[in-house]
Amino acid sequence: MEPILGAMAALALGALASLLLRGSPRLARLYSCGLAGAGCALLAAACAAALGGAQAAGLTWSGWFPFAALELRLTPLGALFSALVGACGLAASVHGLSYAEEYDHRAGWLGFCYCCFLPAMALVPLAANAFTFLFFWEAMTLASFFIVVLEHENPRNRQAGWLYLVMSQGATVLILLLFLRLHGACGSWSFADFRAAGPGLPSRTRDLIFLLALVGFGTKAGLAPLHLWLPQAHPAAPGHVSACMSGVMVKTGLYGFLLVVFGFLGPGPWWWGALVLAVGAASALLGVLYAVLEPDIKRLLAYSTVENVGIIFMAAAMGLIFSSFGREAAAAAALGAALYHAVNHAAFKSLLFLAAGSVAKSSGTRDLERLGGLIKAMPRTALFFLAGCLALSALPPFNGFVSEWLTFQSLLSGFGLPGTPPRILCLLAAGALALTGGVAAATAVKAFGTGFLALPRSSGAAAAREAGRPELLALAVLAAACLALGLVPGKVLGVLSGPVAGLVGFGGVPAGAASVATSGLGGCSPAILLAAAAAAAAAAWALGRRLGGPGSARRAPTWACGMPGLTPRMEYSAAAFSKPFRRVFGFLYQPRREIRPSAPAGEYFPASIAYSAGIRQLILETLYHPPARVLMRFSHAARRLQAGSINLYLGYLLVALGVLLALFLSGRLG
């Protein structure tokens, strides 16, 4: 535990330094990001070392509060998520060394909040009792709230911050109730006691706790339809913090869910898994379908987070279903897939958000409709962004491929389940996942193509320059991690078997889950694939040189169909690229389009055309607005109770007394 304490100390020092150096923004930025990076590195190393170990080192502080102590314990599952925090935090901090210059006018406060956000987020998976968990959970939410409203002059950021905090608090309320229920059952706050008492609870209580966990932790993770805060909050925060939020903070929601449902409750009825599968599939589809239409690059990535969280929960759902039928090995494999995808998503989403941040800082805009041509101005950033996009689209040899493949295998193994409903469900879910994968690839192409290729669409994009060296370093490391995670799946699964064992109680992910999952369904080794592809490419190049003779390349402008030159107006716009999806899925988007030509001389020669287009926010309008409207209408009506007349108030007094006396007489008051 000592290295972790050291990491916390470094982060605390960073927070303090930030506050003290408020006056000189550059120093504040350097110190806060530097110390945060050092702390995160220490944290990642310490947690990685603890991944395989069965011994659980612990730390307890009591005496601060009389009713509960602050307890930390290094379990394999917790260590995994904390290691994720450390790794992504390290990358984000290194990136922030030069990126955060954009926020230098609030450097001190940003640095302070950042250095409070990271330790809170790191300690949530290490908490060993309910009070500690809630304490750091709330601290994490609050710190990230302050970062989201950092640029509070923009009303959209304020709106995003409010929605984020309110929904997080709603989630926390449910989680609090869950823990209180467990506490009521076993009388202590410690997770070990919850673990012991959970399986013995009556089944209705277990169902209730499961639902509270799904809704509460699902909101934090960003499962639809409770994901609305995500596309608003993540883009509002500075780029390096968005990376942490998307990459890691939603994973704490996943951690909480796995902890409660697998760790405390144990195997349950299969409808639990079915519900999570349905919700996960819905999230995946909704997330990616909104991502493909989104012109703002950071919102696009945020929606993609919703999609990937859906995929992770689908894998976790398969784990639930398998364990409820007693198939421990398959459950372990599914959970392995879920955790693998969580790690992968953390890696490539952080990469993408950091790159998007660099792009936004360099070109001054986040709008894909105004970017373009950046591959020439920022070649290295473009390369790393491409790597992230390939990972996002689940293409080999990157990491997204491996974990989606494993998820598919889990879903398809569902055919082996008894009874028809589970089989049909798995089939539908597999179809949804396939559709998601396809649309995700389209999204990635749109993001990269519109943002980086062709000509710059605005002056900002034209004036872009390559990102700073710390940013490039962070991006390079993350891209390499994406590649590495994709090339050695067997090793990664082996590392993950520790955490999975903690969840399922099985002997970890079976040796080479690839073999368990692939028996009968085919398997592959990405490393071999890559090697084969590289060999084939080299052979093709050599053959081409031999056959075609020494060639020389001629450089010329791109052919423009006879027009004098190419202009950015001739390129695909982001909206045009996603038009096919807008049409196919029109029932979901309900797009509307308005074209108003001003026509002094007929519609063929308009002087000007006004064009507006938009889609309907279906979930917002059908699920969020009606209850809010009802609540506000009720509140306005209730205000009439306080009508201002003292006679009315005296009447209330009389009625209250009368009711009390009547209850007393009827003996109801006991």
Added chain:
Amino acid sequence: MTAAPPFWIAQTVTFLTALALVCAFALLAFRSLHLGIRVYAAQSVLLGLAGVLLGGGGVGMGVLAIGLKGAVIPWFLFKMMEEIGVRRESDPYVPPALSLGVGVALALLSYAAFKALPGLSPSVAGGFALSLTLMLLGLWSMAVGRKVIAQILGILVVENGLFVAAISTEFRLPIFIELGLAFDLLIAVMVSSLLVSRIRETYLSIDSERLNRLKG
């Protein structure tokens, strides 16, 4: 504990308290504020006499009641009404018939409440029940009265109810409590009258209907 009072005293006290109850109902029925103050004065005198008759600690309190509530406070109120120049009539919010009906219901409720307590001797139960009735009737008359003076009268009737509770306990209340109650009543009336004059200044009326700017 003092011995039970002789028969004629008990009967007279019952008669006086019944009359006091009638006064409370009368407050609900009458619309005129001047008449209301006079009814209140009469009620205080009746209750004061009852207190004197009951003896023991009630003598001092009774005398104080007759003097303070029967004479000083009504004089004070009349003076205040003269200064303010209020109209004599005022329409209550609820028609008098309904008002009296509710009053009767409240009286029944309070008597039932104390009937349900087995641990009380009948006379004490009656005393407390009367006190609760007076307090409820006072509260009700405040709720239906339109002018702020009606609210002051209501508070005074409620305080009369407390007086009845104090004398029906058969034992002396500590003297400082009695003095404190009397002092408190005096201060309350003075404060209220000061406020009423301020209300008159700012609102140019003492219609409590006007005092409804603060809503919601």
Added chain:
Amino acid sequence: MALLSVCLAPLLTALACLLDRDDRAAERINVMGSAATFACAALLAAGVLRRGPLLAWGGFFRADALSAFMILIVAFLSLVSALYSVAYMRREAPAGALHWYYALYHAFTSTMLLAVLVDNLGALWIAIEATTLASTFLVGFHRSRHAVEAAWKYIVLCTVGIAFALLGTFLFYYASARGGAPTLSWIGLAGRAGELDPGLVRLGFIFVLFGYGTKAGLAPMHTWLPDAHSQAPTPVSALLSGVLLKCALYGVLRFHILAARSLGPDFSSRLLLGFGLLSLLVATPFILVQRDFKRLLAYHSVEHVGIVAVGLGFGGFWGVYGAMLHLLNHALAKALLFLGVGDIARSFGSRRLHRFSGVLTVLPVTGALFLVGALALAGLPPLGLFVSEFIIAAQGMRSGHAAACGLLVGLIAVILAGLLYHVMPVALGAPRRRPPERPSWLESAPLAVVAVLLLVLGLCIPGPLDRTLSAIAELVSGGPRG
């Protein structure tokens, strides 16, 4: 000796302010008097903590753990508001009225201290009635139409309400005759609690809860609260919301102990729980649609008094512990917010806070303190109210009131949404205009101290406080820490 000095100090201060017509001198006397009161209160509390309950005047005054806790809260908040008043009232009060203000202020404080220190329940009633009388003119100090209306509603509703509390007190007095000479002494009644007639105790407690509940702001008797607390001058609002409501709850609590010892804890706990939940339910819609900031804070007081009542209703050691801790935390948070709002309103020269924005940018210190107070009131860690709400909710689940616990936590979340919805546009955003003046350090320093205290209480519960709260919880629930 310390007991008497705690009551005498503010009375003497009030007298001195009244006699000395000079405004500046009144300000100085005010500050010295508040400091002296606080010092005496601290000494008394330390003495009680060390040696147990203290008596004076032959048992007429009695200070046990509960009283010591209350007088510390009263004296501390009175000191904070008094320091704040100096700069605030200098601009707000009409010339020549300042010494009246300070005289009434300290008289008000002395009545509250008196209420908490007397052992005799009749004297308790007189003191609480005296607080109403003393504060009426403070509420109506501004002499505007709205202030006069608020003062009238305040005095009428509170006076008639607590009259019923006196009836309840009389019933307890009568019930005590069974065991010997009738007594109004609380400690005497507590000793004989087993012999009191149960029917009388039931009915008496109903009246006391109704009566003191009116003064405490429990729904549906709270209707005077939004008007009175919003129209009073800001330092007085802070005292009214932060302390006076708690003194009324103190009265309820004393009788709750008696009823619990006599009837068992169920009867009074159920009543408190019912009123508490009703207060929460009633306060929620008003908070969601409230634009006037001081009224918003007043409704929050209704809500938090409801939470304290719910905590007492859940019962048990931890329920009472959480409720008392919440009492302290809320007093601090409410004072911080009221005074912060007052600062902002005065700097901008208008009370319509919803017209402002970007306070954090133009008034960094005040804006930050305001935001801290709002976050504290919403129940977010690491500030104090999170801890006390957590303890109360935990006890609720433990004692089997699962639905009530869920309702409590859910309503707190809804109210948080409403509060932040109103606070965020004011505190954050681009400022629309610069304030003509800034608050002085004398106004900001006490607020900063209160904010630091809230932060400390959110991170730990210091030893002496823990011992005091445990003593109170044992007193009320009758059981040891469990």
